[in-house]
Amino acid sequence: MNTETADLRTAAPLSRTGRIGTRETLITLMRREFWEHAALWRVPLIVAALLAISTVFSWRIEVDDKHLHMLDASTRIVVLNMSQTMFALLIYIVASCVVTFFLLDCLYAERKDRSILFWKSLPVSDELTVLSKFLIAMVVVPLGVFLLAIASHLIALSIWELRLASGGVPDVVSWNTIAWLRGELVILLCLILSSLWYAPAAAAAMLLSAWLKRGPILWAFLGPLLLVLLEGIVFHTFYFWHFIQYRTSGIWHILTTRGGHSVMSDNMRMLSDFNWAAAFSSPDLWLGVVAAAGLLYATARVRRYRDDT
Numbered sequence: 387m388n389t390e391t392a393d394l395r396t397a398a399p400l401s402r403t404g405r406i407g408t409r410e411t412l413i414t415l416m417r418r419e420f421w422e423h424a425a426l427w428r429v430p431l432i433v434a435a436l437l438a439i440s441t442v443f444s445w446r447i448e449v450d451d452k453h454l455h456m457l458d459a460s461t462r463i464v465v466l467n468m469s470q471t472m473f474a475l476l477i478y479i480v481a482s483c484v485v486t487f488f489l490l491d492c493l494y495a496e497r498k499d500r501s502i503l504f505w506k507s508l509p510v511s512d513e514l515t516v517l518s519k520f521l522i523a524m525v526v527v528p529l530g531v532f533l534l535a536i537a538s539h540l541i542a543l544s545i546w547e548l549r550l551a552s553g554g555v556p557d558v559v560s561w562n563t564i565a566w567l568r569g570e571l572v573i574l575l576c577l578i579l580s581s582l583w584y585a586p587a588a589a590a591a592m593l594l595s596a597w598l599k600r601g602p603i604l605w606a607f608l609g610p611l612l613l614v615l616l617e618g619i620v621f622h623t624f625y626f627w628h629f630i631q632y633r634t635s636g637i638w639h640i641l642t643t644r645g646g647h648s649v650m651s652d653n654m655r656m657l658s659d660f661n662w663a664a665a666f667s668s669p670d671l672w673l674g675v676v677a678a679a680g681l682l683y684a685t686a687r688v689r690r691y692r693d694d695t
Contacts, residue, residue, distance in 0.1 A: 411514060433476065462558060470569040502689075
């Protein structure tokens with residue numbers, strides 16, 4: 387009995403150490419991606435800085451007093467929310483382009499420069515390596531975009547208020563803390579939704595990066611085009627093209643449609659008007675997440691044996 391108790395006591399710290407070790411290894415691998423792919427953080431940061439300082443160099447907008455009088459408080463709040471959305475959208479689009487090339491190149495590049503031999507010599511599993519790259523692309527970068535958009539927008543608003551005080555710009559925006567927080571919540575929910583919806587596409591890009599011996603970026607764009615053309619010429623159907631369209635923008639049609647009509651034509655009460663329940667409960671959304679998990683598992687298996695040696 388005493389021997390069994392002693393064994394249990396010594397086993398518990400070891401298991402805790404194992405969990406901590408896995409977490410620290412994952413964090414180190416994610417830091418590695420930012421070291422080796424500095425564009426992941428540099429490009430969104432540059433875009434956010436340019437958006438913020440662009441307010442300084444914006445031209446003086448000549449607005450008639452009559453039109454300014456027509457801009458009531460609710461309209462100025464709408465301008466506030468729309469500017470939030472535009473800042474986040476522009477940074478997200480640029481970051482998405484960087485992430486796309488990162489996913490298509492991350493596992494191919496390590497085989498090309500033979501650095502995979504070094505990483506395979508370390509006690510790091512293929513599953514953990516693949517997971518770290520996926521989390522960088524679909525969790526860390528979107529969260530960074532969200533924070534950068536907040537900082538950039540607040541700086542831009544501060545600059546605008548300073549110029550407004552000097553009479554350099556018209557009074558077209560009004561600060562409202564509740565409306566601003568609602569706008570940031572909408573942006574955060576959209577980022578979460580986009581990460582879940584595009585997860586299978588990201589995992590498929592990683593599988594191509596691990597599997598193809600050359601030109602994964604070329605095949606990622608040329609392959610679907612050839613399939614669409616082949617289906618149209620041979621079978622005279624466009625199911626694959628419709629599938630690509632749906633996986634590109636389908637979730638946003640679900641989000642912005644309620645009762646058979648678009649809510650974008652309403653008064654931009656986005657938090658209450660958008661069909662969040664339908665979007666987050668969509669079977670296609672969660673089937674895509676399951677597909678992404680399967681593709682990530684396949685990517686890890688391919689990486690295990692695909693070292694070009």
